[in-house]
Amino acid sequence: MDEKLKKLRDHMTTTDFKNIRFDDEKKQLVMKRIINQKETTKSWIPKAVSTIFSLAIVFIVFFSGRHLLFDSSNLVQGSKESSGKIVNQEGITLSDNTNEVIDSNHENSPDLSKKEILYRMLNTNDYFKTAQGSYVYRNPYIKQKVFYKLNMEKGDIGGYEQAVNEQSNSSVTTIVKSDKILTLHEEQKEYLLTKAFSLNGDSISLDEVYGKDEYGSSVITYRERPPIGRDSLFPFEIVANYLEDEKQWEIEQEENYLGEKVIVIRGDLSAFNRETHQSVSFKFWVHKATGILMKMETYSAEGNVVNSLKTQKLILDKPIPSSEFQLNIPKDFKKMM
Structure with missing residues (x-):
């Protein structure tokens, strides 16, 4: 037990x-x-x-007795080739090339206000149809690489994510097909197959995000989105926590990141988030056309990086065959209890 x-x-x-x-x-x-x-x-x-x-x-x-922490898991083992690529069980391969730039046809957006940036980051679902790439996430407890592919075209969602723990080289694989989600824990040789009622809900307004429940407690209403690349592609929790108070952050500038336009945001953390995330300030690099979180850093009072996310590769709206996503359960896996 x-x-x-x-x-x-x-x-x-x-x-x-x-x-x-x-x-x-x-x-x-x-x-x-x-x-x-x-x-x-x-x-x-x-x-x-x-x-x-x-x-x-x-x-x-x-x-x-404390707040929940900040990032992903410790599970499915990928086989590494001499080319530096990680190959998953379904044969989907993503390059781990930190110098590869974004291949995107998204047009430049006009200047965005704070509310427009916040809305876009809370509704990234609406600004792209397919995505594939990788990012690195690190905090005081976890060092992790995430590789993903996602297709949301025509409402028939298919996706794949492999999160590799850098310390243990263990990982977890998540596969989405229509309304089903398969999670494979390679280290434990266990799987979990579940059904999801919605993986891509309607757009959500800023007024709908923050509210009160029947007991009068503050609650955050989340928009449904696929469980694929969430820290970067769908950074709802990060955004809802860090950007709730517009007085606490500023739009610093626009610049290029991996060849694409990003908006740089810098701000201070609330007292609550300072304790939770062991940081006093943060900086975001937000993909201007979609609201995707390309890069994130939080800083201690001494200016040291505490938590970070860094996109290594992102390709948007390139067709991805739905046949790449199959709910295949390995024969030697047992159902997670």
């Missing part, structure tokens, strides 16, 4: 829940909802696993 809880806690604190604000008010809210046995989830998470997520949150509350 202890091992299962440990695995569940590791998974929760390194995937979609890593950027969620979870203060004392939220802890009390969770307990109220468990007592009243009410379903309040509004996301792509299937009802079949909502109980597991609730238990995981309670476990984290009592055993960590």
